[in-house]
Amino acid sequence: MTALFGSRVHAGDELLDEPLRRLRERCREVAPDLRALGMALDRDPDAIVDHLDLPAFQLLDQVLTPPEFQTRLGAEPFDPTCTALVVVLEAISHGDPNAVLAAPGPSLSREVVHELGDDTQRAEYFGRIADGPKWTFFGLTEPGKGSAALELETRLTPSPDGDGFLLNGEKRYIGNGARAEVGVVFCRRAPGPWGIEAVVVDPADPGFHGELLPMVGLRGARISRLVFTDVRIPADRVLGRHRPPSRRGVYGALHALLRFRPGLAAMALGQTRAVCDYLRTHRPVLSTWDKSRVDGLEERVAAVLRAILDVAGDIDHGVVNQHRIGAVKMRAAQLGERATILAAELLGPASLIEHPWLEKAYRDQRAFEFMEGTSNLHRLSVFQGLLKNDFFRESEPDVFRD
Amino acid sequence: MSAYAAHLDMLHRRTGGDSPVVSASGVVLGSTGTLPDNPDHPLARFGLGVGRGEPADPVVRAEFASGLLRLHRSLLRQGIAHAMTHLAERSSGGTPLLDRQLVQTALADVALEIRETATLPVTDPAARWRAHQALVAAGRLLLSLLGASSFLVSGPGGDLHLAEVTGNVYLHEEAA
Numbered sequence: 118m119t120a121l122f123g124s125r126v127h128a129g130d131e132l133l134d135e136p137l138r139r140l141r142e143r144c145r146e147v148a149p150d151l152r153a154l155g156m157a158l159d160r161d162p163d164a165i166v167d168h169l170d171l172p173a174f175q176l177l178d179q180v181l182t183p184p185e186f187q188t189r190l191g192a193e194p195f196d197p198t199c200t201a202l203v204v205v206l207e208a209i210s211h212g213d214p215n216a217v218l219a220a221p222g223p224s225l226s227r228e229v230v231h232e233l234g235d236d237t238q239r240a241e242y243f244g245r246i247a248d249g250p251k252w253t254f255f256g257l258t259e260p261g262k263g264s265a266a267l268e269l270e271t272r273l274t275p276s277p278d279g280d281g282f283l284l285n286g287e288k289r290y291i292g293n294g295a296r297a298e299v300g301v302v303f304c305r306r307a308p309g310p311w312g313i314e315a316v317v318v319d320p321a322d323p324g325f326h327g328e329l330l331p332m333v334g335l336r337g338a339r340i341s342r343l344v345f346t347d348v349r350i351p352a353d354r355v356l357g358r359h360r361p362p363s364r365r366g367v368y369g370a371l372h373a374l375l376r377f378r379p380g381l382a383a384m385a386l387g388q389t390r391a392v393c394d395y396l397r398t399h400r401p402v403l404s405t406w407d408k409s410r411v412d413g414l415e416e417r418v419a420a421v422l423r424a425i426l427d428v429a430g431d432i433d434h435g436v437v438n439q440h441r442i443g444a445v446k447m448r449a450a451q452l453g454e455r456a457t458i459l460a461a462e463l464l465g466p467a468s469l470i471e472h473p474w475l476e477k478a479y480r481d482q483r484a485f486e487f488m489e490g491t492s493n494l495h496r497l498s499v500f501q502g503l504l505k506n507d508f509f510r511e512s513e514p515d516v517f518r519d
Numbered sequence: 520m521s522a523y524a525a526h527l528d529m530l531h532r533r534t535g536g537d538s539p540v541v542s543a544s545g546v547v548l549g550s551t552g553t554l555p556d557n558p559d560h561p562l563a564r565f566g567l568g569v570g571r572g573e574p575a576d577p578v579v580r581a582e583f584a585s586g587l588l589r590l591h592r593s594l595l596r597q598g599i600a601h602a603m604t605h606l607a608e609r610s611s612g613g614t615p616l617l618d619r620q621l622v623q624t625a626l627a628d629v630a631l632e633i634r635e636t637a638t639l640p641v642t643d644p645a646a647r648w649r650a651h652q653a654l655v656a657a658g659r660l661l662l663s664l665l666g667a668s669s670f671l672v673s674g675p676g677g678d679l680h681l682a683e684v685t686g687n688v689y690l691h692e693e694a695a
Contacts, residue, residue: 159561160559160561258667261608261609261610262609262610262611263609263611263666263667265611268610268611268612289667290667330671331564331671331672331673332670332671332672333670333671333672333676333677333680334670335670340667340670454659458655461687462652462691465691466542466543466544466687466688466691467542467544467546467687467688467691468687468691469683469684469687469688470546470548470569470684470687470688471544471546473561476561476562476684477561479683480680483659483662483669483670483676483680484670486662486663486669487665487666487667487669487670488667491663491664491666492663493621493622493625493663493664496621497621
């Protein structure tokens with residue numbers, strides 16, 4: 118038998134500057150508080166309301182809210198770049214990703230409102246969120262079309278009385294949808310890609326219906342079904358009304374998704390790293406063969422963490438390569454499933470009964486497979502990147518070219 | 520009650536008679552109707568009850584384990600049927616997802632695994648555990664085609680989770 122040596126998943130240090138390393142340390146200090154909360158959220162997702170004073174939520178608020186609208190500043194403010202988002206979400210998700218997804222704040226809608234909204238819309242949206250804990254949603258996915266933004270069918274039609282628009286349709290698998298106080302819905306105003314709009318929706322308005330869906334795991338996300346029946350949308354709630362159609366609706370959806378996707382990958386990886394650590398704690402000695410399997414897993418975790426930081430750094434420098442971004446999310450999700458299945462095996466018979474936290478992580482990790490696009494979609498995107506000669510970096514070694 | 524839990528109860532009755540078959544670890548799984556004493560367990564939400572007892576006779580456990588593999592394969596066949604219907608109704612770029620080669624080959628891989636594991640000589644615990652692991656991999660492949668609907672408790676993803684947990688309790692223990 119061979120002792121299982123220390124974790125190899127602290128990779129990527131060289132990609133972080135000193136403030137980001139300090140930020141990661143702060144997150145790692147507060148993340149353990151979330152372990153018990155994650156178990157509580159698995160039993161009752163609404164239990165989040167009793168735990169919002171935990172320091173982790175302050176850090177999440179800082180990284181998810183634009184600086185000018187932050188009200189819960191921490192001891193050390195930081196620039197909420199994509200790299201910071203990745204650092205915070207990875208470290209906090211080591212505690213529990215359910216807590217991240219259950220947290221109040223602008224979440225995924227941040228990017229679309231911040232990018233598309235005019236000054237008034239931004240002030241109203243983020244001001245409303247800052248006024249006490251508020252949950253939000255990002256309504257893109259539809260029952261028959263998934264998250265294919267170009268094919269969505271939810272309709273935005275002029276109101277017969279000439280006052281704004283009416284929203285009709287259905288969204289499914291929307292995080293926090295049934296519990297939110299405000300959110301963004303993508304809908305079709307006219308045919309074609311530029312006929313899609315992003316509108317701010319208030320769930321208190323007549324015609325809005327939201328219900329929680331019974332999901333296998335990651336229950337903190339409070340994945341929901343939303344139905345809109347003649348929900349009135351005032352004209353000033355159409356985001357980006359001051360921009361040309363090609364720079365609002367679909368543009369806003371893709372803008373937000375691509376910038377948040379590394380964060381989702383980081384969440385999956387944070388919990389995967391926690392699974393590796395849990396395995397090491399509860400099974401400190403392994404056979405040579407099993408140690409090799411765990412070492413191989415941790416090497417992959419380190420590689421994917423590095424790749425996530427890499428694409429996040431690119432985004433911060435204005436390089437948004439959807440093929441590489443999708444690839445890291447896909448690989449992080451696959452690693453999570455591999456890690457939980459391996460841990461359940463190595464922890465022995467009935468491990469999924471005797472280790473309730475592992476059983477929860479085992480379920481949670483399956484969500485990352487489909488969130489922000491399935492692995493099959495990202496595989497196809499990688500192929501498109503190959504076709505366009507846009508997947509490998511120019512700087513990546515190629516002995517035949519070099 | 521979940522379809523899987525109901526079939527699990529039937530398997531208990533066929534192999535264990537009046538008392539549910541307890542695994543070597545002492546854990547026993549059945550429907551919440553059969554095992555109602557732990558209503559707060561996370562799996563009770565899925566219709567799966569968890570109990571403890573004296574391990575059943577090894578011969579009974581082996582018969583039960585083989586039955587679990589058959590049940591898992593049936594679940595996957597149902598999953599394929601569900602996926603064929605679901606993917607025929609969904610379209611992307613004007614094409615039903617079922618017409619995509621990547622989808623078709625993935626469904627074929629699941630079907631191949633179901634047939635192949637049915638012919639494996641699973642006469643010892645280690646072979647049964649390997650067959651279970653292969654079915655878990657096939658199930659995950661199937662679920663990857665279903666997107667977010669794979670994560671609904673009421674869909675194939677809910678019952679497949681129960682099959683994975685049940686294998687973790689009854690098939691893994693035999694290989695240990």
